[in-house]
Amino acid sequence: MLPIDAAAHSSRWRRRHPAEKALLGFGLTLCAVSLPPWPGAPLVAATTLAVLLGPAGVPGRALWRAFRIPLGFCVTGAVPLLFEVGGDRGFVALAPEGPTQAVELLLRTSSASLGVLLFAFTTPVSDVLPRLVRAGVPAPVVDVALVMYRIIFLLLDSLSKIRQAQAARLGHTTRAATWRSLAGLGATTFVRAFDRAQRLQSGLAGRGYDGTLRVLVPACALSRRFLAVTGVLLAGLVALTLVLERLLP
Amino acid sequence: MHIAEGYLPPVHAAAWGVASAPFIVHGVRALTREVRSNPESTLLLGASGAFTFVLSALKLPSVTGSCSHPTGTGLGAILFRPPIMAVLGTITLLFQALLLAHGGLTTLGANAFSMAIVGPWAGYGTYLLLRRTGAPLMVAVFFGAFVADLSTYCVTSVQLALAFPDPASGVLGALAKFGGIFAVTQLPLAVSEGLLTVLVMRLLTQSSKGDLIRLGVLGGRTAERREGATA
Numbered sequence: 001m002l003p004i005d006a007a008a009h010s011s012r013w014r015r016r017h018p019a020e021k022a023l024l025g026f027g028l029t030l031c032a033v034s035l036p037p038w039p040g041a042p043l044v045a046a047t048t049l050a051v052l053l054g055p056a057g058v059p060g061r062a063l064w065r066a067f068r069i070p071l072g073f074c075v076t077g078a079v080p081l082l083f084e085v086g087g088d089r090g091f092v093a094l095a096p097e098g099p100t101q102a103v104e105l106l107l108r109t110s111s112a113s114l115g116v117l118l119f120a121f122t123t124p125v126s127d128v129l130p131r132l133v134r135a136g137v138p139a140p141v142v143d144v145a146l147v148m149y150r151i152i153f154l155l156l157d158s159l160s161k162i163r164q165a166q167a168a169r170l171g172h173t174t175r176a177a178t179w180r181s182l183a184g185l186g187a188t189t190f191v192r193a194f195d196r197a198q199r200l201q202s203g204l205a206g207r208g209y210d211g212t213l214r215v216l217v218p219a220c221a222l223s224r225r226f227l228a229v230t231g232v233l234l235a236g237l238v239a240l241t242l243v244l245e246r247l248l249p
Numbered sequence: 250m251h252i253a254e255g256y257l258p259p260v261h262a263a264a265w266g267v268a269s270a271p272f273i274v275h276g277v278r279a280l281t282r283e284v285r286s287n288p289e290s291t292l293l294l295g296a297s298g299a300f301t302f303v304l305s306a307l308k309l310p311s312v313t314g315s316c317s318h319p320t321g322t323g324l325g326a327i328l329f330r331p332p333i334m335a336v337l338g339t340i341t342l343l344f345q346a347l348l349l350a351h352g353g354l355t356t357l358g359a360n361a362f363s364m365a366i367v368g369p370w371a372g373y374g375t376y377l378l379l380r381r382t383g384a385p386l387m388v389a390v391f392f393g394a395f396v397a398d399l400s401t402y403c404v405t406s407v408q409l410a411l412a413f414p415d416p417a418s419g420v421l422g423a424l425a426k427f428g429g430i431f432a433v434t435q436l437p438l439a440v441s442e443g444l445l446t447v448l449v450m451r452l453l454t455q456s457s458k459g460d461l462i463r464l465g466v467l468g469g470r471t472a473e474r475r476e477g478a479t480a
Binding site: 002004005026029030032033034066067069070073074077080081083084085086087088089093095096097098101105108109110111112113115116117119120125138140141143144145146147148149150151152155156159179180182183184186187189190191193194196197198200201204205209210211213 | 253258277288304350351355409417423426460
């Protein structure tokens with residue numbers, strides 16, 4: 001399993017309704033993106049971190065491992081903002097507003113990423129997909145996504161085993177061998193994906209498959225208390241940011 | 250190149266979502282039609298989507314010495330056609346955001362526009378054009394994958410330049426800046442992805458001819474000719 005999905009399946013909030021967690025996680029992300037980066041983003045980031053490490057019980061190390069990926073993209077993406085090209089001060093020069101813009105972007109992207117991670121670390125994708133039909137997503141699209149979700153892990157497992165087998169046969173020792181092994185890996189994955197689909201089809205045909213994948217969705221009620229606390233938290237964050245924006249330099 | 254969560258200003262994020270919507274809706278209609286007329290294709294399409302997701306887990310050696318991963322949009326578009334790829338690509342991007350923290354939800358529209366729409370259409374258009382002018386399959390596959398990869402990065406550069414215009418030279422300056430940075434890594438990567446796609450397709454024509462004929466990549470005559478050549 002992928003680390004985020006494994007953490008989501010064993011999360012303390014696993015039994016909570018996905019809509020509750022979506023409101024909280026995506027609400028925080030929306031706040032991070034729409035509020036002024038200073039002081040909005042640090043406030044949103046601090047709140048999200050407190051929820052993640054506190055009530056949601058996400059392990060700090062797992063969170064850092066997942067967070068460093070978007071953080072790397074954020075840092076790389078902020079670097080070009082430090083420079084300007086084709087101005088009066090030379091072909092490439094430091095942009096006067098560049099550092100401020102780059103820091104604001106870093107703050108915004110980091111806090112927005114944490115909001116999505118809050119949802120991802122507490123809600124397995126398998127809990128979300130079957131409920132999307134009620135949200136208006138066409139059933140065939142949801143069914144395709146469900147099959148994708150199930151086959152992805154099998155294919156990733158095959159990929160890792162084939163890679164190990166190729167390495168054991170000196171398949172990665174030279175550049176030419178690496179290319180051959182990569183091509184073999186891609187083609188074998190394709191063949192296995194289609195083989196898996198055909199076997200799944202045979203199995204389902206024996207069980208009266210009529211084109212709809214019926215899965216059990218664990219019943220869980222929406223908690224009004226959770227929704228109310230989330231609403232107050234988000235409203236509080238917006239209000240605090242707008243007040244602090246006037247007070248702080 | 251996935252645009253990270255929160256990277257785009259809200260108006261830009263929403264605008265790219267609106268721009269992607271018609272293509273995704275068109276793809277959803279095509280997929281729904283296909284599934285309703287042929288129920289077992291759900292499983293085949295799911296397997297195709299999973300293959301697209303897993304392609305991005307392949308580490309590709311780059312000419313610059315570093316490693317990156319293929320976008321898989323060219324191969325996906327050649328195998329499954331661009332409208333279907335718009336849906337499969339968007340689901341893949343959603344999974345990448347939720348399972349790998351790669352990309353984002355506010356930037357899903359922008360990422361879908363570059364990776365699930367422009368890349369597949371540009372790559373497939375190039376592939377089809379070359380095939381119709383009589384180019385050999387592998388040449389068409391190489392340029393299809395190359396153009397799909399490169400057009401994805403060009404669109405990403407435009408998206409970033411529009412969001413962050415250069416203070417001195419505006420959008421064009423920013424486009425040169427982001428495009429210049431991408432060109433160093435992405436030109437060699439586009440060549441690498443083209444080569445990898447050719448190698449994968451060569452193996453597939455040997456091992457999964459039936460699947461390729463069913464997907465319409467190989468015509469009956471092409472397959473027979475290949476069989477004759479092998480014999």
